[in-house]
Amino acid sequence: MGLFDKVLKDVTKGLQDVADKAGEELKSQAEKAASDAAEQTAAAEAANKAVNEASDAMSDASDGLKSELDKLKDAVDEMNVAVKEADEAMSKVSDEDWTRAESTLERMAMDSMKDMRVCLNCDNPVKGDVKFCPKCGEKLPEKTVLELAMCPKCGKQNAPGADFCTECGTKLPYKELVEEREREKDQAVLRKWSEELPWFPVWNCGGTDYDLDHPEDNIYCFSVYFQDDERGGEAAINQYVQILKDNGFRQAGKYPSDDHLYKMVDGVCYHATTEHSFEGGKDSPNVYFILNDEPQGGFDYVKPEPKKKSGSPFGSLFK
Ligand SMILES: [Zn+2]
Ligand SMILES: [Zn+2]
Incomplete structure (x- = not known):
């Protein structure tokens, strides 16, 4: 082989080597790029999946919320119907029925107060045959709250604690008792005064x-x-x-x-x-x-007589 051929062969081989090397480099770069791309795709897919899942979840949640709101609305509707029915039922109750119901309640209240006395000192209500207030020790009235609210003139049973009869205006035993008790307290103060x-x-x-x-x-x-x-x-x-x-x-x-x-x-x-x-x-x-408190100047203080001027307006000049 001539020198030229040898040189040519070397050059060709060098080129081939370079080409091979470049090819390998390109190949590995391409492989890396491919693998990177694959990774990115997987990430993108995962992200996409997550977004889809989130979106599904959101729609489930809003469905849930919606159904809750619907339930609430139904409940409100039911309530409105119930209120309307109650209104209608109330309108059907006659005045007599009301009066009867009220007087039944009143009678029940009165019954519960049959043996009740109220302490005039502390207003404590006491049931049963009790003589002294368990709260303050004051002697309780002999009469019950109902007896004290019974009109002595017309016989109407007034509400306990009333001062005057709602039928005829007569002062009720309750008020008489309260006033008598106040008078007694006032008299006790006057007794203390005369003693002290x-x-x-x-x-x-x-x-x-x-x-x-x-x-x-x-x-x-x-x-x-x-x-x-x-x-x-x-x-x-x-x-x-x-x-x-x-x-x-x-x-x-x-x-x-x-x-x-x-x-x-x-x-x-x-x-x-x-x-x-x-x-x-x-x-x-x-x-x-x-x-033990004397006035200013003393109890026996006597106002001095004003000094009399001498008879002559010139008196002082000639003394
Ligand atoms: Zn009391
Ligand atoms: Zn009366």
Whole structure:
């Protein structure tokens, strides 16, 4: 073989090698690309499947939701029908039926209250033959709530706790009892007053809700209530000022006034004041009693006579 042939052969072989190598490279690249493509396809398929499944699930869910809504709608429809039926049924009940049903209920309620008494102190209802309130110990009324609601004039059985008969307007035993109890409490306050404050005349002032407060060692406050009666309150205070004066109390000290009246007993000064009587309202007057309390300037304070000028307007010039 000549040199040319040899060179040609080598070159050809080199080319062949290069071609082979390139071919192999291409082949492996192609294989890799194919395998990548396959993987991508699988991923895409998986994704697609997932999307489909999700979509199916969504449609199932909305089907479920829809059926729930349908059920709800049915229920509402049923309810409307029931309400309509009830309305119709109600409209068929006659007034007499209602009245009968009501009076039956009323009778049942009355029956349940047959032996019931109510504590006038704490309003606790007590059943059975019981003499004292189990809640506060107050003596219970002898009469039951029904007996106290029975009209003494026309015989109507009123509802328990009523003050006046709904048939004839007569005051019922219940209210009589409540008022009597209030009067007793007020009388107890007046008794306490005459025991603890014998220096101050007890005052039968009318009104209700007497109270004798003792805010400090030597101070007492008596208060009374005139329901919606401001004139009654004012008149009572004016009356008490007069009672005090009739019982030896008088104005004293540097600033004499009917608002502060004093009386000396065995060397002790007793002071009654109406200065603050209406601070809680004219219908709720009070009087303060202060023990051992002399007025400013002293109980026996005497206003000095004004100094007389000498007869001559020039007197002072010639002294
Ligand atoms: Zn009680
Ligand atoms: Zn009556």
